[in-house]
Amino acid sequence: MSNSFARRAIGVTVVACTTAALASGPPATAADAPYDVLVFSKTAGFRHDAIPTGIQLIRDLGAAGNFRVTATEDSARFTAAELAGYEAVVFLNTTGDVLNTAQQAAFESYVRGGGGYVGIHSASDTEYDWPFYGELVGTYFASHPAIQQATVRVEDRAHAATAHLGPAWTRTDEWYDFRGSVRSTARVLATLDESTYTGGSMGADHPHTWCKTVQSGRSFYTGAGHTKAGYAEAGFRAMVLGGIRYAAGRTKADCRPENGYTALYNGSTTGWSQAGPGGFTNSDGTLTSFGGLGLLWNSAREYRSYSLKLDWRMAGDDNSGVFVGFPASTDPNSAMDNGYEVQIDATDTADRTTGAVHGFKAADQAARDAALNPPGEWNTFELLVEGERLRVFLNGAQINDFTNTDPVRSLASGHIGIQNHGDGDDVSFRNIRIRELSGTTPRTGPIVGVAGKCVDVDGGSSADGAKVQLWSCNGGANQRWAVDGVTLRSLGKCLDAAGSADGSVVRLWSCTGGGGQNWAVGGNGSLVNGQSGKCLDADGGGSADGTRLIVWTCHGGANQRWNPP
Template sequence: MLSKLLTLTLVAATLTATPAEPAYDVLVFSKTAGFRHDAIPAGIQAVRDLGAANDFTVTATEDAGAFTDLAGYEAVVFLNTTGDVLDDTQQAAFQSYVDGGGGYVGVHSAADTEYDWAYYGRLVGAYFKNHPAIQPATVRTEDRAHPATAHLGPAWTRTDEWYNYRANPRASVHVLQSLDEATYSGGDMGGDHPITWCHPQERGRAFYTGLGHTIESYADPAFRNVLLGGIRYAAGVAQADCRPENGYSALYDGSTAGWSQAGPGGFAEADATLTSQGGLGLLWYSAEELGSYSLKLDWRVTGDSNSGVFVGFPASDDPWSAVNNGYEVQIDATDAPDRTTGSIYGFQAADLAARDAALNPPGSWNTYELLVEGERLRVYLNGVLINDFTSTDPRRSLRQGHVGIQNHGDADVVSFRDIRVKRLSATVEGEACTAGGGVRVVRRASAGGGATLGRLDDGDWAGYERLSAQGATAFTARVRTTGVGGTVEVRAGTRAGPLLGTVAVPGRGGRERYRDVTTTLTGSASGPVHLVFKGRRGELFELDSFTLRYAR
């Protein structure tokens, strides 16, 4: 582990911005009306050094009059500002600048600034509350694709002054780093302690880090690269998905548990990153089928490499099954419009102008969001919608299926990180259970899929190994009510696992009468969904299908 951390530090020290970026201009503002940090001169020099190495010019000032004309700057850095530093006219000019497309970077006590200006509070994300003594702490990297944090490993131990904030900003910002409160004394945010974040602000971009109190911070190559990435994002020369992100669970975060390789080749794994090798194959998430969901993942290509993300395909150890039965969201720097990055391969090209504006070049990390709702698939690249596709192919459906990442060939090198999902809903045919006791499949022409799970008696059960109970908040079952009726228990993990909810099913509803019954689900249990059927003696009812809805 120590050798890994040393390697990461050396890598961080050599990072530079991607070549051939356009030159741009940055204003560093360090006016104070309260406590004044002795690190300000070191901070200004650090930004000047970064500018000289990365082709942006730096103007440093404590004259708030500069805010009346910010048109020449792509980003403004509030470097350890404190107190009320702008008058009403300057505030209005700065708000117009950011909302019109400008960039804001806040460093450390930028959160101890302009308490009476509500717009600034939204821009910085959170206000300073207090801090303990300067001490070491572990910083957890939550986003390893953003240009400010892509050079860091999952954990980073450093010494600084660690701010507590008046409110947790997570709901309205995209958290890049958080503090592990168990590794130091004085954290009071209840264990969820964001420390670096970003967010869009109208047409502009905002970035803040609570790091940067000490003079030593500004000589640290890893922290300098945090600043560089924040400036590049705020200036609009590096792209990132900075929309707030909540409710996702990891499919891959360094462990391939639940994943299966189909076909030759595969993925090498190092530093919680998967890198393709050999081909043509597919690493697919076999543990679960997904219905409506948001899938996010970070990817990076080397040169003109080829890969893709597949969705909506059935379980199979043949990689061509995903090609022939699902949809591929392409990753390829050069190809025909319907076969290049952001396209639904062979079906629909991306909006190429929007794609090109959102795309980071080969060698840099990008983030996809694939939003699947029914037969609709929307593709977001670094937070920008670049494709909106609806499936009309009768041989394919997005309503239920697996997801996977492609290893295309020996010469294609594509890396993936941080594959995560937010489940929105999933609809499953009752007879699609992967385990059960006492249940039978009954053919019914009137049923969805042509069959039900029928002849259910008291104590019968059905398990759905590829359907997760994690985050489920509601259960709706379509039932055929010809028996005596009963109840459905929704359990997690096993048929005797935690009870999430129970719903009653009325009896004797007519020969072909179907009805929906619904209940809310509570608890935080995980594992596959199991249904247990209870009731009096005799056939209870038939289960046609059911839908789980998940927390948004």
């Protein structure tokens, strides 16, 4: 439980250890609620002899992991009624054109509506003429050299599919080159190091395993899985299980694209200092707290306007926190008195539990609970600091939005630190990274909503009050939006809610900085208006071209789910 920082003392001991290729597994976690998985292995091109081995692997995983497995090569199963019975569908070494038009439509609706997809190896050598499938996987197979040993570099060690791996994973497989990188649309979990094998053609950035969201659905893909022998490897088996659990919604992850971050900690504690007793062990690219109360803080410099991401895991009912916006000091009380703590503790009071700004603002409990992985599993925080505003994202979902009004404190400039709370409070951290926002280019692209249609400015008009609507995506400038701070901008103007009542129209308007032009990512893919607290909504649940956009009380329906740039 959190105490006042006056009762916390901090110290640091850093123990360096050699990184293992395959990390030790996390503590045991509670069994997943039962679910169902469809394994689809139809081929219309090359057929891998590892398919039966792969099916047996997934059956074994299901028997141990509390999910039922149905294996089929019958594409007639791809109907809305049939797919509704599965939390995830695995495309296991499929090739070629395996679904007809009606089956494609049913599967697209299933995924966009919240279903899960797992693609293994030649799943990317499938359905080249179906645009949605390309969007779902992220890219297509291009070529491969001979089967050989190579080293996989693990970028994300928080996702359930890769958390068990060390930073480097050496194994033998058939290594795919792809038609393009997925880095702008997916979270890359692992890449191939082309210097460790011959014949790779993608260069220094060669994604190999990744995850992404497609509206309400979840997608996981790995290029591994060619050889029969590979399916017996513990590391690969755990990767497949983690991918299935993510796709089925049994574990959460931040699968938003991630680019432009600089490591503050990824194994080296250079630039960090400890204040107070206790500290952190440093092993396998992981900091684990002991003793305390204390604070390991980045003393190298202060930061202003940034996105801070870090991965953390509790062993049980433990306590820690992330501090931001505090001045340099060897006194740990300074961080408490002058900065803010984003809490890590799943069982304390609302203003002192995970995602809360400790003592100041509770997290959105429903959103927090929906996004939180239990003790024993990794979670990812993003702390987005813009001036005096602090937004907290847990596994990609916004769970808190806090603005400092205390003249004694300031989020606008300060240091960053992680807490070692005390004996028995064992919390681990990985991959602490930062992206500074000053001078960065806003993210741009379409905002895709219900039925795969785009947020569109009617007729391309830039006049104040221009209608904003749903329309079939066409790539036009009037469907291109920039995420600029808390605003969404197109044609040089802002997405604006004309009022706060249910049904208030959303329009294009000159940017004023008002609350009606502030938008935040909420739960279930929602876009929440800062003035009203209501959600961007396709009027009447419509999906036809020309459907007007409004704000409406948030309810999580398909017409309130959006995929912004």
